[in-house]
Amino acid sequence: MADLDDLREGTDYSGPAAAATDFPLKGQSGQDWGMRARLSRVFDPADGKTVMLAFDHGYFQGPTSGLERLDRSILPLVPQADALMCTRGALRTTIPPQNGKGIVLRASGGPSVLKELSDEETAVAIDDAVRLDAAALAVQVFVGGEHETKSVKNLTTLVDQGQRTGIPVLAVTAVGRDMVRDARYFRLATRISAELGAAFVKTYYVEDGFETVTSACPVPIVIAGGKKVEEEEALRVAYQAIQEGAAGVDMGRNVFQSEHPAAMLAAVRGVVHDGLTPAEAFDLFETLSH
Numbered sequence: 001m002a003d004l005d006d007l008r009e010g011t012d013y014s015g016p017a018a019a020a021t022d023f024p025l026k027g028q029s030g031q032d033w034g035m036r037a038r039l040s041r042v043f044d045p046a047d048g049k050t051v052m053l054a055f056d057h058g059y060f061q062g063p064t065s066g067l068e069r070l071d072r073s074i075l076p077l078v079p080q081a082d083a084l085m086c087t088r089g090a091l092r093t094t095i096p097p098q099n100g101k102g103i104v105l106r107a108s109g110g111p112s113v114l115k116e117l118s119d120e121e122t123a124v125a126i127d128d129a130v131r132l133d134a135a136a137l138a139v140q141v142f143v144g145g146e147h148e149t150k151s152v153k154n155l156t157t158l159v160d161q162g163q164r165t166g167i168p169v170l171a172v173t174a175v176g177r178d179m180v181r182d183a184r185y186f187r188l189a190t191r192i193s194a195e196l197g198a199a200f201v202k203t204y205y206v207e208d209g210f211e212t213v214t215s216a217c218p219v220p221i222v223i224a225g226g227k228k229v230e231e232e233e234a235l236r237v238a239y240q241a242i243q244e245g246a247a248g249v250d251m252g253r254n255v256f257q258s259e260h261p262a263a264m265l266a267a268v269r270g271v272v273h274d275g276l277t278p279a280e281a282f283d284l285f286e287t288l289s290h
């Protein structure tokens with residue numbers, strides 16, 4: 001029987017209502033509670049920024065350099081990331097469930113590097129994403145690609161499923177080899193993705209006009225690191241992107257293909273979360289590497 005002794009009537013009702021807290025992510029205030037809670041596992045609520053560690057490359061590249069052994073290369077880096085972008089195979093086989101990070105689950109796939117990459121399908125059922133406690137779903141969008149409409153349909157299908165279950169969708173703008181990577185293209189691709197329901201969009205940094213890409217996109221933008229370059233250059237690109245309106249980075253090869261991945265990840269965090277200049281961040285990288 002419930003304990004009904006000493007039930008006390010409440011008396012403390014005075015004082016102003018607690019101030020409403022604004023949700024810090026661009027364009028996301030109108031989302032439901034579960035969606036915002038999941039986004040808060042990807043973007044640090046303290047500054048609305050994120051350092052995502054991307055290691056989903058195997059879904060079309062197989063064991064590329066730096067990802068031959070996820071248990072050796074990626075596991076030691078997990079504590080330093082805000083969020084992990086990976087496939088469900090990598091998650092179930094390699095990442096411990098007590099990692100405490102937002103999981104951005106690769107949710108499209110199909111063709112390997114041997115085939116036409118834009119010919120993707122959705123690759124995860126929404127109930128499996130729920131079972132895996134995904135904080136977001138990631139889908140490739142090939143604007144201008146051979147299978148443009150199909151990839152956009154993958155996005156809208158996942159957005160519909162995500163809205164039903166409270167899981168936000170990250171649209172990854174994928175650029176074909178022979179397509180021009182300029183601000184005009186990325187304005188088009190990121191805006192289409194956001195208009196069709198992506199909660200955040202991943203794109204590449206461009207030197208000319210990147211601020212027009214971030215300002216025309218009504219949701220947060222994170223940048224891919226792209227192919228491996230010198231650490232100093234990758235830190236400069238991350239810095240420029242943040243200065244020009246990006247909400248973070250989703251970096252893979254420039255971390256796990258570095259000779260000192262943990263030092264590189266710490267330096268990237270310095271740029272994104274602590275406002276380090278590229279020179280300060282590179283100093284940090286060098287200090288931690290030796």
Ligand code: 5RP
Nearest residue numbers: 054172224225226251252253
């Ligand atoms: C695959 C992806 C990758 O996760 C992404 O491109 C990885 O980042 P990086 O370019 O920094 O290696 O989305 O298409």
